[in-house]
Amino acid sequence: MTKNTSSSDLRSELSDLVKRRIEVAETLANLERQIYAFEGSYLEDTQLYGNIIRGWDRYLNSTSKLSNPSSDKRNRKFKENERLFSKSSITSMAAVSGIIDLNSERAERSSETESQAGMSGSDENSRDFLGLEGVNGDKLGKVSKSRHINKRGSKKSKLKAQTLMKHRLAGAQKGHGLLKKKADALQMRFRSILKKIIDTKVLMGDVMKEAAFSLAEAKFATGDFNQVVLQNVTKAQIKVRSKKDNVAGVNLPVFESYQDGSDTYELAGLARGGQQLGKLKKNYQKAVTLLVELASLQTSFITLDKVIKVTNRRVNAIEHVIIPRIERTLAYIISELDELEREEFYRLKKIQDKKRISRAKAELEKAKRKAEGNIDDEAANILDDAHDEDVLF
Amino acid sequence: MAIAAAKGRLIAVIGDEDTCVGFLLGGIGEMNKNRQPNFMVVDKNTSISEVEECFKRFLKRDDIDIILINQNVAEMIRHVIDNHNEPIPAVLEIPSKDHPYDASKDSILRRAKGMFSAEDTK
Numbered sequence: 001m002t003k004n005t006s007s008s009d010l011r012s013e014l015s016d017l018v019k020r021r022i023e024v025a026e027t028l029a030n031l032e033r034q035i036y037a038f039e040g041s042y043l044e045d046t047q048l049y050g051n052i053i054r055g056w057d058r059y060l061n062s063t064s065k066l067s068n069p070s071s072d073k074r075n076r077k078f079k080e081n082e083r084l085f086s087k088s089s090i091t092s093m094a095a096v097s098g099i100i101d102l103n104s105e106r107a108e109r110s111s112e113t114e115s116q117a118g119m120s121g122s123d124e125n126s127r128d129f130l131g132l133e134g135v136n137g138d139k140l141g142k143v144s145k146s147r148h149i150n151k152r153g154s155k156k157s158k159l160k161a162q163t164l165m166k167h168r169l170a171g172a173q174k175g176h177g178l179l180k181k182k183a184d185a186l187q188m189r190f191r192s193i194l195k196k197i198i199d200t201k202v203l204m205g206d207v208m209k210e211a212a213f214s215l216a217e218a219k220f221a222t223g224d225f226n227q228v229v230l231q232n233v234t235k236a237q238i239k240v241r242s243k244k245d246n247v248a249g250v251n252l253p254v255f256e257s258y259q260d261g262s263d264t265y266e267l268a269g270l271a272r273g274g275q276q277l278g279k280l281k282k283n284y285q286k287a288v289t290l291l292v293e294l295a296s297l298q299t300s301f302i303t304l305d306k307v308i309k310v311t312n313r314r315v316n317a318i319e320h321v322i323i324p325r326i327e328r329t330l331a332y333i334i335s336e337l338d339e340l341e342r343e344e345f346y347r348l349k350k351i352q353d354k355k356r357i358s359r360a361k362a363e364l365e366k367a368k369r370k371a372e373g374n375i376d377d378e379a380a381n382i383l384d385d386a387h388d389e390d391v392l393f
Numbered sequence: 394m395a396i397a398a399a400k401g402r403l404i405a406v407i408g409d410e411d412t413c414v415g416f417l418l419g420g421i422g423e424m425n426k427n428r429q430p431n432f433m434v435v436d437k438n439t440s441i442s443e444v445e446e447c448f449k450r451f452l453k454r455d456d457i458d459i460i461l462i463n464q465n466v467a468e469m470i471r472h473v474i475d476n477h478n479e480p481i482p483a484v485l486e487i488p489s490k491d492h493p494y495d496a497s498k499d500s501i502l503r504r505a506k507g508m509f510s511a512e513d514t515k
Contacts, residue, residue, distance in 0.1 A: 194505050197501070197502070198502070201496060201499070202494075202496075204487065204494070205488055205494035208487055208488050208494070209488070209493070211415055212411065212412075212490045215411055215415050216490075225414070226411075229417050230413070230414065230417070230434070233422040233423065233424050233430055233432075234423070235424075236404075236420065236421050236422060236423035237420030237421070238404070238421050239401030239402060239404075240401060240402050240404060240458050241401055241402070242402065242458060242481070253480060255459065255483075258401065260401055263420060264420070264422075265420075277418070280415070280418055281418050281420075284415045284416055284419030285419045287419065288416065288419050288420075288421060291404075291459070291485055292459065294485055295483035296483075298480075298484075298485065298501055299480035299481060299483045300480075301501065301505070302479070302480040302501075303480045305504065305505075306478075
């Protein structure tokens with residue numbers, strides 16, 4: 001029971017409070033409307049002389065000249081963002097006009113891009129008010145500025161691309177030079193090896209001739225031992241080892257012979273012709289060492305040949321494919337940058353022209369008005385006046 | 394024997410009888426585990442395919458680093474030798490008793506044909 005009564009009490013309390021809130025809101029709206037109206041008239045009336053928003057410089061200048069009601073009308077246009085008093089309240093403009101609500105959505109969207117939210121804090125209503133006439137122009141200006149920044153961004157990235165390309169070109173050229181040097185060094189080594197091969201082969205021809213001759217001698221002395229030799233093969237006495245020799249970054253195999261084990265044919269020729277056989281064996285051993293040397297030269301020759309071909313291929317690829325490609329890209333980037341510059345220049349010139357034309361028009365109008373004997377409506381120049389009256393609050 | 398094969402490589406010979414005998418006396422001959430010799434005696438009855446077969450076998454064997462071949466025998470299997478571009482095993486052409494050394498027939502030197510300008514052939 002008590003719970004029911006307490007809940008009903010609460011409910012009635014709530015309804016009372018809601019009613020009071022509505023009343024207060026209505027009062028507030030009324031007050032704000034009045035403020036708005038008074039503000040409008042204040043700003044309008046004091047355009048000539050200066051007010052708290054615009055400053056009182058005009059006051060000093062305007063007292064010396066006559067006033068004309070028709071020109072007053074023109075000057076009474078004040079900007080909406082000069083309504084400082086109204087804008088200091090968050091609820092003011094919703095009360096004033098319903099037109100502003102329709103445009104609030106547009107203004108809300110633009111409020112994201114707008115950094116400056118006017119005099120009041122971060123609230124939508126005042127921004128609604130801002131968003132429309134005066135600040136629309138600012139919004140457009142901001143949008144165009146952002147586009148301008150984007151364009152400059154791409155120009156910056158193009159400049160970066162240009163330096164990147166320059167670096168790549170320098171790298172490619174350096175690589176090309178280095179590879180060429182390597183190819184030249186290898187080629188020199190190649191030629192020297194070839195010469196040595198030719199000499200060794202000629203020498204080998206002689207050595208073989210001598211060995212064959214001593215073989216014939218031994219056969220003559222000992223008799224035919226061919227079959228005996230061929231049958232008694234067991235283990236090799238001379239074997240070869242391969243080592244790696246590094247020349248300008250290329251691994252060349254080199255053979256060296258070494259003796260491994262004893263002579264199988266030590267007892268051969270014991271019967272007769274031993275001296276000849278010994279001589280024969282020595283000759284052939286000499287031939288074998290020479291041939292091993294020749295074999296090393298030959299393997300290096302073949303390896304070098306392959307490497308030189310690969311290196312030359314790489315050098316040619318860099319020279320005829322990569323460097324021209326980079327150069328072409330670089331030329332394209334430079335031409336694009338030039339074009340961007342030309343566009344900027346053209347745009348600047350156009351703007352200057354337009355400004356000149358509008359200024360000329362304004363001058364013309366001023367002259368006309370002067371001719372009609374009106375007040376001078378030169379804008380207050382802050383820089384000119386030496387006596388700036390203090391703005392007292 | 395396995396260690397020997399790992400470290401030391403053999404020299405193979407393909408040629409006429411006298412050449413083979415000479416080199417065997419020099420001490421290069423060996424029979425491996427499968428009773429396969431590292432030399433081959435070529436006489437006038439040996440067919441080209443046999444020589445070719447033997448040469449290819451020697452190439453496949455990984456314990457042979459150098460192959461000595463008589464120049465006249467090399468002429469017989471010139472196409473196989475020319476196809477062989479690897480540096481190892483090295484193929485050396487040696488003259489025989491009846492055929493003295495002819496540099497113009499050497500396949501290695503033929504590869505470098507454009508290179509040498511003054512080359513004395515004996």
